[in-house]
Amino acid sequence: MRAAWLAILLVAGCAKEPANTYQGYVEGEFVYMASSQPGQLVKLAVARGQTVSANALLFELESANEADAVRQAQQQLQAAQAQRADLATGRRPQEVNVTQAQLQQARAEAERLGLQRQRDEAQYRAGGIARAQLDDTRTAASAAQARVRELEAQVQVARLPGREQQMRAQQAQVDAARAALGQAQWKLAQKQVHALDAGLVYDTLYRSGEWVPAGSPVVRMLPPANVKVRFFVPETAVGALAPGRKLQVRCDGCAAAVPATISFVSNQSEYTPPVIYSNATRSKLVFMVEARPAPEDAPKLRPGQPVEAVLQ
CATH class of the missing domain: 1.10.287 (Helix Hairpins)
Structure with missing residues (x-):
């Protein structure tokens, strides 16, 4: 997936962009909610696209044997x-x-x-x-x-x-x-799985009545804190970046720019296209940078969404 995005970014890079603006995309670190115990799914308490609070019941498995x-x-x-x-x-x-x-x-x-x-x-x-x-x-x-x-x-x-x-x-x-x-x-409690943090129910992977093996995810969640923006900067700009630096994230359809903070700067370089390294191609070296919006702003962004990162 990263190779495809890098190819898109290379094409987009042909257009004139301000020196402090870089192309990127939104990525989500999903949380797969599962039970350590197997059982039949008797209650799916959430639906895809629903926002739930912390400790909310997500699903429940059959538990007669555990209760006995x-x-x-x-x-x-x-x-x-x-x-x-x-x-x-x-x-x-x-x-x-x-x-x-x-x-x-x-x-x-x-x-x-x-x-x-x-x-x-x-x-x-x-x-x-x-x-x-x-x-x-x-x-x-x-x-x-x-x-x-x-x-x-x-x-x-x-x-x-x-x-x-x-x-x-x-x-x-x-x-x-x-x-x-x-x-x-403990085994009985494992038959009911609750949300550890508030977040978006991104997908449900089983339906009521189906058998769920032990450790098999039933609900895929995306907490706001797990939303991040990835963008790539050239070798000449990476030295000025460090975790904690502020930036603005712009996207099509966003009513206003979303503030974010750099959380990670890669120490390893990579190439936008698959080329052989030489001094002539050195300018094509890029470094991956990750930034995270505040939890209250995270719902404004969607995983896979193209964005622009504007450094401040």
């Missing part, structure tokens, strides 16, 4: 958090009450067997019972005391939270579930 994935991830996170809370609080109060009741019974039995041991020891000293019966009584009393200590320990353990290793493992499960939820929510 978000709900599943939310439930898994809730389950993991509930398990973490359960580990932190120990056993349920009802379970602790059962163990405490068993402890009371064990204490009562231990007290009864302790009294029985005292009576049997007195009887043994008086010669009323055999040594074997006393040993049985002592063994039963000792077992009852051990049972009391066991149940007391169980009550204490029941009131303790989960072990540190268990808590860390469950916290990891919570973190993993939260990350999965974030990923599912």
Whole structure:
């Protein structure tokens, strides 16, 4: 395309132009709006030629599977958090009450067997019972005391939270579930694409009902800041140009000149026609220069439109 424009500019250059006026054309840096996820296009919210504001909805893809994935991830996170809370609080109060009741019974039995041991020891000293019966009584009393200590320990353990290793493992499960939820929510959000900046909807590439592959653009936009003017200056004039210099852009049909600012000056020269370089053809060397109008003036220009750049 540049070669064709250079040929046009060469022909136009044959006409007498003021020393500070150069032929050029308008170019747009288009933004191709796409989703990272595939899906059927269920809503195209804009039309070609429409001007939209920043964050305006451009299009929406079918998202039933992604919405289900978000709900599943939310439930898994809730389950993991509930398990973490359960580990932190120990056993349920009802379970602790059962163990405490068993402890009371064990204490009562231990007290009864302790009294029985005292009576049997007195009887043994008086010669009323055999040594074997006393040993049985002592063994039963000792077992009852051990049972009391066991149940007391169980009550204490029941009131303790989960072990540190268990808590860390469950916290990891919570973190993993939260990350999965974030990923599912991100995928769901990708099914709706909004404009990053205000601009012109230059073209729409799909229709409602069509399948859109992942990464395939649906809307082509042209923000005002992406409109620029390209023109070419000879070697003798490029040294005086630098980014920031002001100029006026004139075009057929423009009610008034459009102010612009130089944003780029090429460091590489090129030829207007395809010729072999020599000192005789040196005058045909040109350098590309780009200038950008203010965003509020950009809609006055159209990509591909021939213009004149008048340096100030």
